[in-house]
Amino acid sequence: MPNYAILHEKPECLYEDYERKSELHRQTHYCPGCGHGIVHKLLAEAITELGIQDRTILISPVGCSVFAYYYFDVGNVQVAHGRAAAVATAVKRAHPHSIVISYQGDGDLAAIGSAEILHCANRGENITTIFVNNAIYGMTGGQMAPTTLLGQKTTTSPTGRDFHHDGAPMKVGEMLSALDGPTYIERVSLGNVKQIMLARKAIRKALETQIAGLGFSLVEFLSPCPTIWKLDPVDAQKHVHDVMEKHYPLGVKCDRIAERTAPPEPAPMTPLTDLPRILRLPSTEPAPLHFSEEPLDWRIRVAGFGGQGVLLLGQLLAEAGMDAGLHVSWLPSYGPEMRSGTSNCHVRLCSSEIDSPVVSRPNALLALNEPSLRKFIATVEPGGVVIYNGDSIPADCSRHDLRIVAQPFAEIADSLGSAKALNIVMLGAFLSLSHALPDSPIESALKRLVKSERWLELDRRALAVGRERVPAEEFVHA
Amino acid sequence: MFIENANGDRGYVEINPEECKGCGLCVASCVPKVLHMADRLNHLGYHPAQYLGHGCNGCGLCFYTCPEPGALRVFKREAAAA
Structure with missing residues (x-):
């Protein structure tokens, strides 16, 4: 009696039963002859x-x-x-x-x-x-x-x-x-x-x-x-x-099998604990919210032309807020152009968790040019803060229920050394007005985001001048 | 494994008629021409492939041409035990 051995059968790598359907679970879904x-x-x-x-x-x-x-x-x-x-x-x-x-x-x-x-x-x-x-x-x-x-x-x-x-x-x-x-x-x-x-x-x-x-x-x-x-x-x-x-x-x-060699073993993954060091995040615990006992919810819109530093301004606020132990979000919104075009960002600084990063009803508007002021001023919540880069608010878009500061921030920045520091002068003005954040997290965020020593030095001066030009006493945010 | 119907041939084909979709590729590939399509229909409504019952040489070509991974198994006669 000859014995027979299985020569070919369904490979082990395929499931015994296919669970796609309750019936036909022994068959593929392919057509006959596929x-x-x-x-x-x-x-x-x-x-x-x-x-x-x-x-x-x-x-x-x-x-x-x-x-x-x-x-x-x-x-x-x-x-x-x-x-x-x-x-x-x-x-x-x-x-x-x-x-x-x-x-x-x-x-x-x-x-x-x-x-x-x-x-x-x-x-x-x-x-x-x-x-x-x-x-x-x-x-x-x-x-x-x-x-x-x-x-x-x-x-x-x-x-x-x-x-x-x-x-x-x-x-x-x-x-x-x-x-x-x-x-x-x-x-x-x-x-x-x-x-x-x-x-x-x-x-x-x-x-x-x-x-x-x-x-x-x-x-x-x-x-x-x-x-x-x-x-x-x-x-x-x-x-x-x-x-x-x-x-x-x-x-x-x-x-090209003969001419190829296997690459060396990939480097082991970086341990997660090393990430703060690599990203140059502060190694200490976030600073406590010593500057405010009150619940805090800044909904900030920063808007201007692309290239004015709109996004950096927003990012500085968010990063500094993070260092200050707040919940923060930063949502940039800009066109495809690297320069000119419109650019704006939504920033939230919150003492509680943030429900949405979208700021459609800001309580602070930093308008770096007139089109941005016109576009967003109507959306600002009554009692909100508006900081405008211009000599004065155009009469047809002024509002009496807002606290508005209009100054030629670009000229001020220019006199410091570069009109490009406009965004930082405005940041100084906003911080002075709003007390939104203490100084030390602003300094740490600035150091982290501004890589060049020359610009860091200019930005520190710009920040100080912005604060001086808009004295804190002028407004206090509720 | 002893297979009753293998008739001492060099090979044997086992086709699951309920898995077969009746494409006929195995019949076309079979060198000794020992596969054919059954007259009856399976539960899917296809005429399944069928082994005539003798003459398989165990070449395995039907297995590789069959598009249904589990429908067909090929057996080969083992060398006689010493």
Whole structure:
């Protein structure tokens, strides 16, 4: 009686039962004849046989393979459309000893995710990408993909893809191989059994590249999509071999395994306890709120032109507030311009927890120019403080229920050495008026945020002059 | 493992007819042509692949071409015990 041994069965790396649905829990959700099932099997077999199942993290994409995490018994992350390469980078860097496999289709990788994969490959991230190319958007019902063949009819190219209108099919393997970053890239096919067996080797080689720490590897699979191609599975497989392989030449696109070496072990993570030292935060406990027994809630809007130091002014207030033991928030809001354009920020300094960082009803407005004054003065709460960089408040926007100081702060700053110190003069004026914060946290915040000695010296003088120009007695905030 | 129906062939294929989606790729890949599609339908409404019952050489190609990871197992006859 001859005995028989199991030669091939479902790899251990795939779950025994798939829990996606209560019924059909023994089957994948893929259509009959779909290439994903074959790629899953090959990948699972390689993971199992290489003994890396317990340290593998699979990145599932958006596309038909979105549910890969229901099948692979490994660590899984399912990511936003096209971002698999970016997330894989993060996972690998956070867990350098894990084996990170990003599994993507051609809509995910070659269209919406083309930037991510390009830079990931160029950085030579030590991950493996499984790229399943069926030349069409399968999950969404058969629209043209960047990889769609010339002449191929899709719902969005009903007369066939036209080079003059739609460009040429994107050859991802060749494109990425033109970069110096990748270590190993091969295009394989599911067009017949022989090709499938070659694909099996390619997956293994790609994973071995990653295990050895040699950098980026990618295997591109030409894969059938019988349902969308409207072919029966056997004909779809033939179509891969007879048609797709003509347009997408198979083979190794780059192999730099021999010339690569594994980088040194990454440095151990910095202990969290070192962070205050690295960020130059004060090592002592925050100062107690000795300056105010009363509950405190400053809702400050700082506004001006980009380049006037609006954001820095707000940041100084927030940082100093933090050093003074207050709850603080700083929310910048500015246009794309580095100079000119409008710029403003919301700052909250609070003795209790902050519900929202948005300041829509400020009790202090620091307006660095006239447009900002006009824009925000109507929003200031009655009794609030307004500090305006200008000789006087324009008559048509004055209010009698506010405490307003208008002075030519830019000229004052200019006379100190630079009109750029305008923001700090105004900070001095505000602090003198409001008693919002004591001196020492302002000094520590200034030292932290102003790196240059020359500017620090100027800013200290600007702060003092601002205080002098607006004596505290003038107003006291309730 | 003793398999009653293996007839002493070099190999044996076991197909789970309820997992098979009837794509027919295994039939197309089978070198000794010992797989075919059953006349009956499974619970999904597909004609599942079926082993004719003899002639398998245990090459395993049907396993690698089958897109359903758990639908098909291939056995190989072990060398006769010494």
